[in-house]
Amino acid sequence: MVAEYKDEAEIIIVESVASGSVDYHALVKEHQPDVVASAGSNAAYLQNALKIPVIAQPVTDTDIVDAVARARRIGERVQVFTYAAKPEAESRLFTALPALLGGGLQHESYTTTDEAAESLLAMAVADSADVVVGPSYICELASRRGLPAVLLYSRESARQMLDEALRQARVRKAERGAAPQPGRFVIDSPQMSRVAELARTYARGNAAVLLQGESGTGKEHIAREIHQASDYCDGALVAINCGSIPNELFESELFGYVDGAFTSSRRGGRVGLVEQANGGVLYLDEVGEMPLSQQVKLLRVLQERSVRPVGSTRELALDFKVIAATNTNLQTAVDAGTFRDDLYYRLNVFTLRLPPLRERREDVSAIAQYYLREYAKQYATELDVPVLMQRLTGPFMKYRWPGNVRELQNFAERLVVNAAHGVAIEELSLDELLPELLLPQQDAQVAPGLLKEHEARAITEAMHRFAGDKAAVSKELGISPTTLWRRLKEMDWSDGFGTERAGDKKSKQYSRG
Numbered sequence: 001m002v003a004e005y006k007d008e009a010e011i012i013i014v015e016s017v018a019s020g021s022v023d024y025h026a027l028v029k030e031h032q033p034d035v036v037a038s039a040g041s042n043a044a045y046l047q048n049a050l051k052i053p054v055i056a057q058p059v060t061d062t063d064i065v066d067a068v069a070r071a072r073r074i075g076e077r078v079q080v081f082t083y084a085a086k087p088e089a090e091s092r093l094f095t096a097l098p099a100l101l102g103g104g105l106q107h108e109s110y111t112t113t114d115e116a117a118e119s120l121l122a123m124a125v126a127d128s129a130d131v132v133v134g135p136s137y138i139c140e141l142a143s144r145r146g147l148p149a150v151l152l153y154s155r156e157s158a159r160q161m162l163d164e165a166l167r168q169a170r171v172r173k174a175e176r177g178a179a180p181q182p183g184r185f186v187i188d189s190p191q192m193s194r195v196a197e198l199a200r201t202y203a204r205g206n207a208a209v210l211l212q213g214e215s216g217t218g219k220e221h222i223a224r225e226i227h228q229a230s231d232y233c234d235g236a237l238v239a240i241n242c243g244s245i246p247n248e249l250f251e252s253e254l255f256g257y258v259d260g261a262f263t264s265s266r267r268g269g270r271v272g273l274v275e276q277a278n279g280g281v282l283y284l285d286e287v288g289e290m291p292l293s294q295q296v297k298l299l300r301v302l303q304e305r306s307v308r309p310v311g312s313t314r315e316l317a318l319d320f321k322v323i324a325a326t327n328t329n330l331q332t333a334v335d336a337g338t339f340r341d342d343l344y345y346r347l348n349v350f351t352l353r354l355p356p357l358r359e360r361r362e363d364v365s366a367i368a369q370y371y372l373r374e375y376a377k378q379y380a381t382e383l384d385v386p387v388l389m390q391r392l393t394g395p396f397m398k399y400r401w402p403g404n405v406r407e408l409q410n411f412a413e414r415l416v417v418n419a420a421h422g423v424a425i426e427e428l429s430l431d432e433l434l435p436e437l438l439l440p441q442q443d444a445q446v447a448p449g450l451l452k453e454h455e456a457r458a459i460t461e462a463m464h465r466f467a468g469d470k471a472a473v474s475k476e477l478g479i480s481p482t483t484l485w486r487r488l489k490e491m492d493w494s495d496g497f498g499t500e501r502a503g504d505k506k507s508k509q510y511s512r513g
Helices: 024-031 040-049 061-072 092-101 113-126 136-144 155-175 190-202 219-229 247-255 292-304 330-336 341-347 361-378 385-398 404-420 448-465 470-477 481-491
Strands: 036-039 054-057 078-083 105-110 131-134 149-151 209-212 237-241 281-285 321-326 350-353
Touching (some): 024 040, 036 040, 036 155, 040 054, 040 078, 040 136, 040 237, 054 155, 061 078, 061 092, 061 155, 078 113, 092 105, 113 131, 113 136, 136 149, 190 219, 190 350, 219 281, 219 321, 247 292, 292 341, 330 341, 404 470, 448 470, 448 481, 470 481
Parallel strands (some): 131 149, 209 321, 209 350, 237 281, 281 321
C-alpha cells in the first residue's frame, strides 16, 4: 500500500510499541517528518509525547465485522480487543454481534498496553478463546502465546489514515516559515484575562507553577498552554495523576527501572515518567491526593533534579519545568499534616487560581457556543447554534455549574447528539436532556455543609441512574474519576450493584505521557 503514495510522500516505517523505552524525539529529529501516522494506544501515546501532528488510524464497524468473520473461520470462540482513550460503555455493535453470530464472541477494550497485556494473559490462562482479533500489538502478544490472531484494521482504514496524514503534511508545509503564534488561552472575562496574562509570565524559566481550582475549571488546558509558551515547549508534557498510582508501582512508574530490576520487569527496562519529561514539562495532576510516602520520594527528585531508576547504580541528571494542579487547599493540608510543607514550598513558587464558571458567567455563552459548534462538526450534524442559544442563555446564566467547564462541555455534547438523531431544536426538551438545570440552586454564600449535601445527593442519584458505572457517573457529573472515588469514600458508599465499596479498593488507573 505504501507504494501507492510513493509519488506523493516519503513514508518511513518504524515498527515498535510506543513507550518510554523508545526515543521518539530522536527519531523525529533524525527524520524530520511533517506528520506521524499510527494506530490505537500507539497513536494516543505519540499524540501526548510529540509536538507534531499524529494521525490515528480509524476502526470502522465494517472493519470489526470483517475481522470477526475471518476469525470465525479459524475458531468458534472469538475474543476482540479494541483500544479506547478512556473507559467506555459497550457499543451497540458489540451488544448486537453475539446474537447475530450465535454467541462465541467476547469484547474487551483497554486504555494502556499494560492493561491489554494483562487482559490477554488472563484470557490465555482461562483458555476462553480460540482466536484473537485486535490491533497489531494485540496480535503480536497473541502470537507469542501460540494463539491465532486476526488484525483488526483494514486496507481501507489505512488509506483513510494516510490520506489524512498527507493532507495535514501539505498544510504544515504550506504554513512552514510563518511566524510562531503565542500560546492561546480561554479569555471571553477579566478573571481569565488575568489568568492568561500571569500564565504567559510564569511560563518563562524553570520555576514551578501551582494551578488551583475546582474540578472542571480547565487546569489541564492551562498547563498545556503554559507548556506551549515555555522555554521547554520542544519537549514533551508528561501528565501524572498523583492520586491513583499504587504505592508498590510508584518508583518503577515514575523513576523507571533497568533490565532485571525485579522478577516481572520488562526486558530492556523502562524509562520512567519523570525521565520522559526531561527537556519538557512534568505535570502533576491531583497533587494534593499524593500519599505522604510518595511525597518524600518526589521531593527528592525535584530538589536534586535527578533520578535513579530502580535497580540502577547511577543518577540521571534532568532538566524540566514542573506544573502541579490541585482542587484542594494545600496550605490547609499542610496544616493538617497530610501534605509536606517542604514539597508545598517547592511547588508553590508561582500560583494561579482558576475561577469557577459561576464566578465568570460572562464566559458561559461563548464557551457553550464553541462546544456546540465543535460537537456539531464531530457528529456531522447541522445545528443552528444562535437559535439554540436563545433557549439556553437564560437557564445557563442562572445555573451554578458545579462541574464547571467540563459540565458545560458535557451539556453541549448531550444536546448535539440528540439533534444529530433528528430531534429539531424547538423539540429538544431541556427538562429531559439537562435535568441538572432543575435542581435547587444554592447561592454563592451557601454553607459548605449544604454544598456537600447537595453534591452527595447528585452523586447518589447518578450512581443509581447508571447502575454503579463510575466512568459514566464521573463523565455525567463533569468530575474526574479520582474526584468521584474520593467523594464516594467520604460518603462511605456501598452501591448495591455487586461491586466493592468505594473505599475498599483504590483505582489503578493513572496517566502515562
